[in-house]
Amino acid sequence: MQSNKLGWILLAPTLVILFFFGVLPFLYVVFVSFHQWNPFAASPEMIFNGAENFRRIVFDDAFLSSLGVTVAFVVFAVLSELIIGYLLAQAFMKEFPGKSIFRTIHTLPLIMAPIIVGSVWKLMTTPSIGIIPHYLDEWFGITMNIGTSAPAAFLTIVIMDIWHWTPLVTLTLIAALVSLPRDPFEQAQIDGANKAQTFWHITLPMITPALVATIFIRLMDALRTVDEVWMLTGGGPGSSTRFLGVHIFKEVFPKTNYGYGSTISVIVLYLTIVVCWLLYVSMLAPRKNRKG
Amino acid sequence: MNFALKVGVSALAMAIASSAAYADDAFWKEAAKPYQDVTLHGVTESSPPSIYIREVLAPQFEELTGIRVDIETTSWDQMFDKAIKDMEAGTGIYDLVYIEQDIIYSYLARDFLADTTKLLADSPKLKAPTYSEDNFTTFANYFRGENGDLYGIPMEAFIKIYLYRTDLFNDAEIKAAFKEQTGRDLVPATTHAEYAEIAQFFTKWGEDHDMDLWGTTAQAHTGHPASWYEFFETIAPTFGVYNWGIDADNNFAASVANGGTMNSDDAKEAMKWWLSMRDIAPPESNASTWTEVGTTFGAGRVAQGLVYGENAGWIAADETKSLVVGNVGVALPPLQDGIMDEVEGGTGYIGYYDGGAFGIPSTSKSQEAAMLFLQYIGQDEVQPDWAVAAPRVTNKSTYDDPKVQAMNEELGGYYDLLRDKGYLFAGAPAYPFHAQVREATAPILYQILTGDLGPEEGLDQMAAKAEAELTDLGYRK
Known part of the structure; x- marks a missing residue:
């Protein structure tokens, strides 16, 4: 009883902060999402319009297009980060000259704010000024212009995200790999298992919890990406990199369409929860059932 | 300094x-x-x-x-x-x-x-x-x-002005080449046709002489409202399309069908001319806002351009940032025939x-x-x-x-x-829905810039979208 009370006392400050800065704003956004509200409309007051915003979103081409490019971005970026991150984590498990220097350099992007990453990549990719288009042209005769080519802009953003966030995946997977017991690996070696079999039947199942946690973090981050994209392309060319985060930003801030913007935010949150739940059910629940 | x-x-x-x-x-x-x-x-x-x-x-x-x-x-x-x-x-x-x-x-x-x-x-x-x-x-x-x-x-x-390089415009070899090619003297343009001729000349001159030099700036970012502003506040007025083509006295009509001018023939001509200038501007123009246009000019990469006055200062005088200090001239933007008379008469504005x-x-x-x-x-x-x-x-x-x-x-x-010509220019129209209409129509402009939409079809869509947004906002009945 005593320990319960102490626990609640210790938790109280966090819960109070969370309530005021997390729960209340969220409830307010849900409340606003059922209203038509643009402070610069002819009628600037908040008008309850039921589920009209939610009905509208289903037929909103701009939202659906934004959802499409976001899903494509999430799939390409997160999958690439997992594969590259795992390979790097495995590399860092071995000893090689200059390992600590390489690991430090490799981790540096993580400490950069997304808006800075966007600025740096903008400088590197601006046509005729940036180093990347310059050398692509000089060495390979490739013209790269993220202001006109939608695939180039999309690919640049995916690569930028991979560069920025792969170190996070590497670090979490190194932690997972380091904590694995040696016995199963030695046993597999004695039984004559090859590398692929060892990975598939021992390593992967054992690091799955860490892998899922990493996927959750990256998935949620990627779904709400704004800063880097805003800085690099502003959502262009056209709407080719207008990811959901950018779409919501443009709807809520410049357009001051608070009602509809809140609706999109709620839907995006709902989609994120559904995707994470599906991931959880498909990857972790079967393990729990087996153990049970 | x-x-x-x-x-x-x-x-x-x-x-x-x-x-x-x-x-x-x-x-x-x-x-x-x-x-x-x-x-x-x-x-x-x-x-x-x-x-x-x-x-x-x-x-x-x-x-x-x-x-x-x-x-x-x-x-x-x-x-x-x-x-x-x-x-x-x-x-x-x-x-x-x-x-x-x-x-x-x-x-x-x-x-x-x-x-x-x-x-x-x-x-x-x-x-x-x-x-x-x-x-x-x-x-x-x-x-x-x-x-x-x-x-x-x-x-x-x-004011957003027409900036040109005096060193290039006064260069004897360039002047002679321009005269030979066009039959007229190389002086700052007063019409769109003259401006285009100068722009084409300098872009070709840059190519022929292996120089990083183009004939014009273009604030034509494909994902930033800077391009929207360049078209509606700088280019369209010089073709006689004012106040973004929206008629506030006529139920905020934007389309020609309802009495607006956003998709008028003049607006379409303006868009085509602007796109043709963008096509011979430096490659960074598609990713350029007002800031990058200033940077491009200051780096000596263009012979002329339409540049915000706030950048003109450092371009002309700040040696730590500009490579063209002392070589900058200013003039009024090029206009379609009759626009100056119209504006002097009290209708519209030139920039x-x-x-x-x-x-x-x-x-x-x-x-x-x-x-x-x-x-x-x-x-x-x-x-x-x-x-x-x-x-x-x-x-x-x-x-x-x-x-x-x-x-x-x-x-x-x-x-x-x-001081002397400021009265010919105007600020943004007195609309309380400024950012709302801009953001509603800008994605279509970006599609025009990327070539996904033709200028005529795109402007028709923009006019329709503007009217829809104004209806949603309750201004258009």
């Missing part, structure tokens, strides 16, 4: 001169007595004129009055975001907000701003002897409400008169102290050094100051143009 140095020199000069120059120090000290515990908080865009306020004028004011002024300079988007949220929620964090000319009507529609004329009329003790609304240029009229009162103290004003003011939010808890500060920065006495440090003119007397006249020489006569 770079901006930081100018700010430093200005600060020093003004500090030394302050005791002599301000004979009315006693007024400021007396008027500020009731506000000694006040700290004023302001938010503005991180631009040279605003940085000058933060670094020079605010400290001077604090020293003179004891009223502390904290000026937060941030990005354009953040500045609006912070100011609007504060005024919308009524939190009263800010006592001073930057009002860009194009958003004043939205703010006035929501009663976000305090009436500075009334504030001074109601509190005569606050009225500084050196401050008068009559001192401002006509640009101040953009910040007046329907009652004629002033809701913002002008702090910067520029964009840009700028901003400082206002006091209705929600400010220190309006009187804020009014003192606004009068301080609105005095004739502080203008010349400010105009030299960050080229902008808001007071009539500033033009005659020797320092400003010397600067005018460096800028190729920019201040003369602003």
Whole structure:
């Protein structure tokens, strides 16, 4: 009883902060999402319009297009980060000259704010000024212009995200790999298992919890990406990199369409929860059932 | 001289001169007595004129009055975001907000701003002897409400001008080649056809001579509203399409079918001409906002272009940033036949008169102290050094100051143009739905720029979208 009370006392400050800065704003956004509200409309007051915003979103081409490019971005970026991150984590498990220097350099992007990453990549990719288009042209005769080519802009953003966030995946997977017991690996070696079999039947199942946690973090981050994209392309060319985060930003801030913007935010949150739940059910629940 | 140095020199000069120059120090000290515990908080865009306020004028004011002024300079988007949220929620964090000319009507529609004329009329003790609304240029009229009162103290004003390279235009070999090719002398263009001819000539000249030189700038970012502004505020008016092609007196019609001009033949011709210029501009143009256009010109990569006046200063005079110092001329934008007569006759305008003011939010808890500060920065006495440090003119007397006249020489006569021809330019139309219509239609413009939509089809869609948005907002019935 005593320990319960102490626990609640210790938790109280966090819960109070969370309530005021997390729960209340969220409830307010849900409340606003059922209203038509643009402070610069002819009628600037908040008008309850039921589920009209939610009905509208289903037929909103701009939202659906934004959802499409976001899903494509999430799939390409997160999958690439997992594969590259795992390979790097495995590399860092071995000893090689200059390992600590390489690991430090490799981790540096993580400490950069997304808006800075966007600025740096903008400088590197601006046509005729940036180093990347310059050398692509000089060495390979490739013209790269993220202001006109939608695939180039999309690919640049995916690569930028991979560069920025792969170190996070590497670090979490190194932690997972380091904590694995040696016995199963030695046993597999004695039984004559090859590398692929060892990975598939021992390593992967054992690091799955860490892998899922990493996927959750990256998935949620990627779904709400704004800063880097805003800085690099502003959502262009056209709407080719207008990811959901950018779409919501443009709807809520410049357009001051608070009602509809809140609706999109709620839907995006709902989609994120559904995707994470599906991931959880498909990857972790079967393990729990087996153990049970 | 770079901006930081100018700010430093200005600060020093003004500090030394302050005791002599301000004979009315006693007024400021007396008027500020009731506000000694006040700290004023302001938010503005991180631009040279605003940085000058933060670094020079605010400290001077604090020293003179004891009223502390904290000026937060941030990005354009953040500045609006912070100011609007504060005024919308009524939190009263800010006592001073930057009002860009194009958003004043939205703010006035929501009663976000305090009436500075009334504030001074109601509190005569606050009225500084050196401050008068009559001192401002006509640009101040953009910040007046329907009652004629002033809701913002002008702090910067520029026109978007036609900038050209005098070294290239006066080069004997180039002049001869141009004459041979076109049959006319190489002088700044007055029509679109002449401008296009010069642009094509220089882009080819750059190619033929293996130079990083193109014939024109283009503010044609494919994902940033800068391109929308270039078309509707700079290019379209020169073809006779005013106020974004929306007729406010005709139920806010945008399409030709309903009485607007957003998709008129003139608008379509303007769009085609602009796209043709974009195609021969430097490759970075598709990713260029107003900032990058200035950078492109300052880097010596173009022979001519349409450039915001706020950038003209450093392009023409700042050797630490510009490679074309001393080689810049200014002129009026090229026009379609008949437009100048139309504008001189009182209809329309030939380009964009840009700028901003400082206002006091209705929600400010220190309006009187804020009014003192606004009068301080609105005095004739502080203008010349400010105009030299960050080229902008808001007071009539500033033009005659020797320092400003010397600067005018460096800028190729920019201040003369602003004073003598400023009346031909106009700010954004008086729409309370500025950002809303821009954001609704901009994605279609981006598609035109990427070639996903043709100019004619695209403008038809933009007009329809503008009308739909105005209907949603309740302005169009």
